[in-house]
Amino acid sequence: MALDNLFPGCISTRLTARVFEEEGVLQWREGKKQNFSLLQKESPIAAVPGDVKLDLRLFGVIPFKKVTLQVVPPVKVMAGGHSIGVLLTADGVMVVGYSHITLENGSKVCPAKEVDLLPGALILNVEGTAVHSDLHLSYLIDHLARKKEEIRLRVKYQEKTKEIKVKPQFCRETRRYRIGLLVRDGAAGVGTLTFYDSKTKKFGALGHIITNSGAPGAWDFKNGRIVPASVQSIQKGQPGKIGEKIGFFGEKGISGNITKNTQFGIFGELRYNLANPIFSKPLPVAMGHQVKEGPATILTVLKNEKIEAFQVSIQTVFSRPRSDGKALIIKVTDQKLISKTGGIIQGMSGSPIIQEGKLVGAVTHVLINDPTKGYGVLAEVMLEEAGLLSERKEGVSGGFSSVVSGNRI
Structure with missing residues (x-):
């Protein structure tokens, strides 16, 4: 039971934990004890599920904090690696940017910008008529x-709906x-499935949020689904230029509904189970403290629908994951x-x-100046988002390969 990552190193190395209630949850390495250091080599092993209550003290004397840790049974899921097409449909039409208008005299204007119609807004209707597409x-x-000279738009921005009047040119x-x-009525792209649970059919993919192409926040979608995707070619990455998987969507194969789009990935339910030729049985999911620097393997598709395994090295494990989910730095070592x-490359997210x-995480972003390196998100937090792991009591360019461009209005 590694607890040293709960606090900064300068504090955890000076903390001693005293167990005052654990209901037989812990198994001690060298006989029965009550006090132990937070360092891995001295801490006990969580043998069965349950709660452990600890009294933390600085230097074994000064009261610091009381915590309750929840020990959950090991979770196992099927590994992904499958290439997927991601389709999101907005409830209205999404504003993703500005596109100035050239008038007859050659001057340029932007009426929408003048009335503060911002990127990220959803245009719901025009003069009372619901909008269905760009x-x-x-x-x-x-x-x-x-x-008429002026028209009324009903728009939604950051959960607030209002009416805006604008003069078209x-x-x-x-x-x-x-x-x-510049607007879009949906988002589409190629990514990679991370895992799924064969019992509930819940899945997680991408490892990062799908955003509004330059606008703040997540893509505000009405309907979302994943479909099969076949990789036909690769645009190789190089320093300063991000590579990309080029593919098309299929009709037979992977099928599922997307219910959540968060900073840790997209989540939903598959319609039926999938096969993985490399890992045919469920894999245990590593908790954050179990992930360590060293060799690892990633699964992805480079041609058609074939899943392949490639070697990487986990170079850094952040003691505290960033708010955007980035928790690992990995380096591709497979020649x-x-x-x-x-x-x-994009599409590998x-x-x-x-x-x-053990499934420890998912690839999320590439370092633009060194495409052999990138970020990863912890599998633990992805499972929490998918609803497959109880909530804990203690408490750069993305790799989504977009295939939809905007329309000028």
């Missing part, structure tokens, strides 16, 4: 602007009325993978990281 929105603006280049926005991809027979 093309539908473009038609409504042009059609209504030919009848005739664009010399497109020959239609526009308001100066075959480096020769084909240059290292970590979600690739499971396996160490000593």
